[in-house]
Structure formats: C-alpha cells, structure tokens
Amino acid sequence: MPSTHDHTSARHDLETERNRLLVELSDLGAGPEGGLSYDSNFADTSQVTAERGEADLLAKELRETLSDVEAAVARIDLGTYGRCESCGNEIPEARLEAMPAARLCMDCASKG
Numbered sequence: 205m206p207s208t209h210d211h212t213s214a215r216h217d218l219e220t221e222r223n224r225l226l227v228e229l230s231d232l233g234a235g236p237e238g239g240l241s242y243d244s245n246f247a248d249t250s251q252v253t254a255e256r257g258e259a260d261l262l263a264k265e266l267r268e269t270l271s272d273v274e275a276a277v278a279r280i281d282l283g284t285y286g287r288c289e290s291c292g293n294e295i296p297e298a299r300l301e302a303m304p305a306a307r308l309c310m311d312c313a314s315k316g
C-alpha cells in the first residue's frame with residue numbers, strides 16, 4: 205500500500221477550495237476550461253479592454269490553482285499524495301496543512 209494516511213482532512217480542504225474556485229470562475233463569467241464569455245457586441249473602449257485583461261488574468265490564475273487542486277485530489281486517489289513531484293520525497297505535514305495542493309517539497313519549490 206502506498207500510504208497509511210487517508211488524507212481525509214486534506215481531501216476535505218481541497219474539495220472546499222475547488223468549490224470556491226469554481227464559484228469565483230463562474231462569477232467572472234469564466235468556466236473551468238477557459239474562455240470568458242463576453243457579450244459579442246461590447247463597446248471596444250480601452251476601459252473595457254483593461255477590465256477584460258484583468259478578468260482574463262484573474263481567471264487564468266484561478267484555473268491554474270484549480271488544476272493544482274484537482275491534481276492533488278487525483279493524487280489522493282492514486283495514493284501518491286504528499287510526495288514531491290520533482291524529487292519524490294515526502295512533503296512535510298506542516299507544508300501540506302498550509303498548502304494542501306502543494307506539488308513540490310520545500311527544497312524543490314525554492315529551487316523554482
């Protein structure tokens with residue numbers, strides 16, 4: 205068996221986070237798969253363009269976070285949750301508690 209931990213609380217945190225991200229994306233008018241749904245006959249002013257750029261950027265960040273969260277849930281199912289994707293070492297419990305979707309251990313994360 206890959207792990208003796210069942211990660212129940214991490215899974216709960218991740219699912220809560222995933223729901224929050226989905227709500228934020230839908231508030232932005234963006235789905236999880238990308239592409240904001242804009243009114244097709246919008247007024248093409250620089251103001252609109254700037255706001256659209258900010259929403260795009262935010263949606264992109266939310267989708268990246270969402271994909272980290274979903275990958276973490278998938279790793280719980282696979283039994284590989286809590287291992288660094290780069291070096292394979294166990295990610296310390298404290299780091300996982302602070303950042304349940306962490307893919308990398310502290311060392312690998314700081315190497316960037």
Ligand SMILES: [Zn+2]
Nearest residue numbers: 288291309312
């Ligand atoms: Zn590592």
